[in-house]
Amino acid sequence: MRHIISVLMENEPGALSRVVGLFSQRNFNIESLTVAPTEDSTLSRMTVMTTGDERVIEQITKQLNKLIDVVKVVDLSEGDHIERELMMIKFKANGQMRAEIKRTADIFRGQIIDITPNTYTVQLVGSSDKLDAFIASLGNASIMEVVRSGVSGIARGEKVLTI
Amino acid sequence: MELLSGAEMVVRALRDEGVKYIYGYPGGALLHVYDALFQQDEVEHILVRHEQAATHMADAYARATNKPGVALVTSGPGATNAITGIATAYMDSIPMVVITGQVMSFLIGEDAFQETDMLGISRPIVKHNFSVTRAEDIPSIIKKAFYIAQTGRPGPVVIDIPKDMTTPTERFPYEYPKSVKLRSYNPVTKGHSGQIRKAVDMLLAAKRPMIYTGGGIIMGDASAELTELAHLLKYPVTNTLMGLGGFPGTDPQFVGMLGMHGSYEANMAMHHSDLILAIGARFDDRVTNGVDKFCPTARIIHVDIDPASISKTVQADVPIVGPSKAVLEEMIQLVKESKKRPDQDAIDAWWKQIDEWRARHGGRYRTDDSEMMKPQQVIEMLCKVTNGDAFVCSDVGQHQMFAAQYYKYNKPNRWINSGGLGTMGFGLPAAMGVKMNFPESDVVCVTGEGSIQMNIQELSTCKQYDIPVKIICLNNQSLGMVRQWQDMNYESRHSQSYMNSLPDFIKLVESYGHVGMKVTKYADLENAMREAFAMKDRLVFMDIYVDPFEHVYPMQVPRGSMRDMWLSKTERT
Numbered sequence: 001m002r003h004i005i006s007v008l009m010e011n012e013p014g015a016l017s018r019v020v021g022l023f024s025q026r027n028f029n030i031e032s033l034t035v036a037p038t039e040d041s042t043l044s045r046m047t048v049m050t051t052g053d054e055r056v057i058e059q060i061t062k063q064l065n066k067l068i069d070v071v072k073v074v075d076l077s078e079g080d081h082i083e084r085e086l087m088m089i090k091f092k093a094n095g096q097m098r099a100e101i102k103r104t105a106d107i108f109r110g111q112i113i114d115i116t117p118n119t120y121t122v123q124l125v126g127s128s129d130k131l132d133a134f135i136a137s138l139g140n141a142s143i144m145e146v147v148r149s150g151v152s153g154i155a156r157g158e159k160v161l162t163i
Numbered sequence: 164m165e166l167l168s169g170a171e172m173v174v175r176a177l178r179d180e181g182v183k184y185i186y187g188y189p190g191g192a193l194l195h196v197y198d199a200l201f202q203q204d205e206v207e208h209i210l211v212r213h214e215q216a217a218t219h220m221a222d223a224y225a226r227a228t229n230k231p232g233v234a235l236v237t238s239g240p241g242a243t244n245a246i247t248g249i250a251t252a253y254m255d256s257i258p259m260v261v262i263t264g265q266v267m268s269f270l271i272g273e274d275a276f277q278e279t280d281m282l283g284i285s286r287p288i289v290k291h292n293f294s295v296t297r298a299e300d301i302p303s304i305i306k307k308a309f310y311i312a313q314t315g316r317p318g319p320v321v322i323d324i325p326k327d328m329t330t331p332t333e334r335f336p337y338e339y340p341k342s343v344k345l346r347s348y349n350p351v352t353k354g355h356s357g358q359i360r361k362a363v364d365m366l367l368a369a370k371r372p373m374i375y376t377g378g379g380i381i382m383g384d385a386s387a388e389l390t391e392l393a394h395l396l397k398y399p400v401t402n403t404l405m406g407l408g409g410f411p412g413t414d415p416q417f418v419g420m421l422g423m424h425g426s427y428e429a430n431m432a433m434h435h436s437d438l439i440l441a442i443g444a445r446f447d448d449r450v451t452n453g454v455d456k457f458c459p460t461a462r463i464i465h466v467d468i469d470p471a472s473i474s475k476t477v478q479a480d481v482p483i484v485g486p487s488k489a490v491l492e493e494m495i496q497l498v499k500e501s502k503k504r505p506d507q508d509a510i511d512a513w514w515k516q517i518d519e520w521r522a523r524h525g526g527r528y529r530t531d532d533s534e535m536m537k538p539q540q541v542i543e544m545l546c547k548v549t550n551g552d553a554f555v556c557s558d559v560g561q562h563q564m565f566a567a568q569y570y571k572y573n574k575p576n577r578w579i580n581s582g583g584l585g586t587m588g589f590g591l592p593a594a595m596g597v598k599m600n601f602p603e604s605d606v607v608c609v610t611g612e613g614s615i616q617m618n619i620q621e622l623s624t625c626k627q628y629d630i631p632v633k634i635i636c637l638n639n640q641s642l643g644m645v646r647q648w649q650d651m652n653y654e655s656r657h658s659q660s661y662m663n664s665l666p667d668f669i670k671l672v673e674s675y676g677h678v679g680m681k682v683t684k685y686a687d688l689e690n691a692m693r694e695a696f697a698m699k700d701r702l703v704f705m706d707i708y709v710d711p712f713e714h715v716y717p718m719q720v721p722r723g724s725m726r727d728m729w730l731s732k733t734e735r736t
């Protein structure tokens with residue numbers, strides 16, 4: 001099962017390496033990982049997308065909580081939540097592909113953020129599924145480069161992750 | 164406020180933390196700190212001969228007292244030499260503070276002389292580590308390190324100090340913090356009362372109960388509470404290798420150690436029980452054997468201070484996160500208040516069954532299949548000669564298992580060994596760390612001729628500081644534990660498991676200024692041992708020749724259930 005785990009941690013040097021190290025040390029999966037400071041400059045927030053059965057996910061959250069730098073851990077997938085990922089994708093865009101890419105990007109509510117005579121760069125925000133679907137619908141042939149931010153998530157409603 | 168340099172603050176903070184001994188070895192990155200040590204006499208530094216020994220000494224002090232031990236090692240090779248000792252403490256959840264020197268902060272990352280990324284190397288084997296980036300933080304970091312090391316689930320903490328944080332000319336106002344609070348770290352102090360109530364109801368309704376406890380009783384200082392609860396209920400108790408002494412070894416309710424080399428009756432009783440109360444034990448693979456076959460009829464109550472230990476390998480029916488002592492106190496209270504009593508007929512029948520198992524195997528070993536002395540006989544004699552009251556510090560191998568099975572530990576913190584990492588070379592420095600802090604007690608290192616050679620250089624430290632430990636070397640002229648596995652699984656192909664070209668241990672220890680004794684006949688053993696222990700102020704090395712072909716039994720059949728055991732070279736359950 002796919003899980004999105006949000007981690008609030010001390011904004012200390014080395015904190016990130018502790019989390020990443022924990023995952024490799026204990027053989028946990030990381031599908032994607034994002035990290036950035038929060039509005040409180042002493043804290044950073046990390047979102048880890050991982051997979052595993054119930055027992056593994058339970059161990060992941062428990063082991064994360066054990067890290068001294070970790071302040072709070074939430075498995076967002078346990079409740080209603082919103083997840084978003086940003087993708088920038090550069091296409092070889094010649095001839096009729098130019099129109100095709102533009103049309104598909106519009107359907108997916110993407111934006112063309114850079115143009116050259118032979119390329120388009122499209123920016124797309126959405127769930128990981130949506131980004132996958134966009135790539136699938138254009139086929140791999142014309143893709144030159146893909147960069148994805150990894151998943152970030154937030155709970156729906158009034159629930160918040162703060163200290 | 165007094166002005167101190169970083170180096171002086173390190174030493175002063177250790178003093179203010181109540182540290183008497185630190186174990187270490189100097190080097191370039193620590194010269195300022197060593198100079199500060201030289202200029203005071205409140206914290207005494209013990210100079211080892213290899214940094215690994217410093218960490219084991221600090222670790223063993225902690226195992227004997229439940230207070231953090233302290234080691235001090237220089238950057239680069241000093242730090243890497245300490246790694247095995249840190250990992251040893253980590254695996255057994257032992258509180259320890261290890262201070263490592265580091266190159267100047269502005270050189271970090273430049274492959275400077277004797278630079279290693281100690282934070283990176285130690286990260287997976289510490290509870291936490293710190294790097295000092297401002298000298299004035301030294302007191303608060305040391306305070307935090309001690310706090311983290313000894314609260315919650317204990318563990319080693321590393322403090323990496325770049326040399327320029329200790330410059331003698333840069334001085335700062337010194338004050339040692341009285342307390343610490345960390346918003347991201349709040350160890351539990353109490354179990355969930357609802358869960359405890361539920362657990363007690365289940366306990367009182369059990370027909371074939373087992374109490375299975377481990378290191379969490381020893382380091383949680385809960386031995387008296389465990390004993391009281393067990394006596395109230397009259398239920399059988401088994402201990403892990405790390406939990407020995409948590410319940411008196413000579414108590415009739417004690418059924419021995421469980422697990423791979425556990426007693427027949429303990430493993431049989433576990434397998435057939437209907438309720439297991441596990442406290443401060445982590446369902447290690449050396450205990451459970453095949454997890455899919457583990458105790459098929461038992462429901463499990465699991466008390467542990469670390470939620471991550473619960474349901475990690477075996478699913479708990481009633482998880483209780485909390486310190487063993489507080490949870491046990493609450494359980495005792497509830498049992499006393501409850502109107503329910505254990506089902507006496509069922510418990511009597513259960514004991515009858517356990518006593519039958521006991522009678523069937525119960526710590527039997529053969530003495531008639533060899534002319535040689537048996538290692539088990541040596542340990543039984545050791546127990547007799549020391550009245551079962553010594554600190555027994557073991558190395559790793561067959562001798563360790565015999566010392567666990569045949570010495571009867573009636574008190575906690577007396578059996579000191581490396582269980583989780585299984586570090587050969589642990590025994591001698593461990594015995595030294597204990598003896599220095601318990602000079603009046605008998606402190607024994609039980610070892611093998613293989614293990615002792617992994618830290619034998621410490622005989623020199625023993626000379627320097629007059630540390631009169633007693634070394635009981637069960638000399639089977641082989642890496643016995645390895646050889647046993649080769650006998651059982653590799654048709655006795657003894658690949659690299661024997662030790663020829665052994666030194667003459669007697670001459671060796673004499674050259675260090677100690678006493679050596681060689682014993683080859685059982686008939687001489689008792690007198691020799693009494694003579695050795697009578698030499699209160701001398702280190703005595705007893706080189707005792709034992710049967711090289713002996714195996715440790717029982718031994719669980721790999722991946723089987725708890726009850727699948729070899730009971731001797733020819734008998735299986």
Ligand SMILES: Cc1cc2nc3c(=O)[nH]c(=O)nc-3n(C[C@H](O)[C@H](O)[C@H](O)COP(=O)(O)OP(=O)(O)OC[C@H]3O[C@@H](n4cnc5c(N)ncnc54)[C@H](O)[C@@H]3O)c2cc1C
Pocket residue numbers: 254255256315316317376377378379380382383384402403404405406420421422423424425442443444445446447449450466467468469472485486487488559560563581582583584585586644
């Ligand atoms: C050659 C060899 C053979 C071995 N054979 C065996 C064997 O036959 N049987 C055996 O048992 N072991 C054996 N071991 C040891 C084994 O590898 C493990 O080290 C051991 O089983 C773990 O013991 P434990 O479960 O008590 O856990 P420990 O490692 O002692 O861990 C303690 C547990 O208690 C918890 N805890 C700590 N403090 C508290 C507190 N205050 N309150 C509550 N909980 C707390 C911790 O979170 C942890 O989960 C062997 C080792 C070697 C080297």
Ligand SMILES: Cc1ncc(C[n+]2csc(CCOP(=O)(O)OP(=O)(O)O)c2C)c(N)n1
Pocket residue numbers: 558559560561562563584585586587588610611612613614615637639641642643644645
């Ligand atoms: C540092 C280290 N290296 C290797 C091992 C693997 N090992 C476990 S027991 C053992 C043999 C120990 O021999 P000895 O000390 O003579 O004890 P015996 O088993 O003969 O009693 C070995 C090599 C280990 N536990 N630790």
Ligand SMILES: [Mg+2]
Pocket residue numbers: 560611612613637638639640641642643
């Ligand atoms: Mg040997």
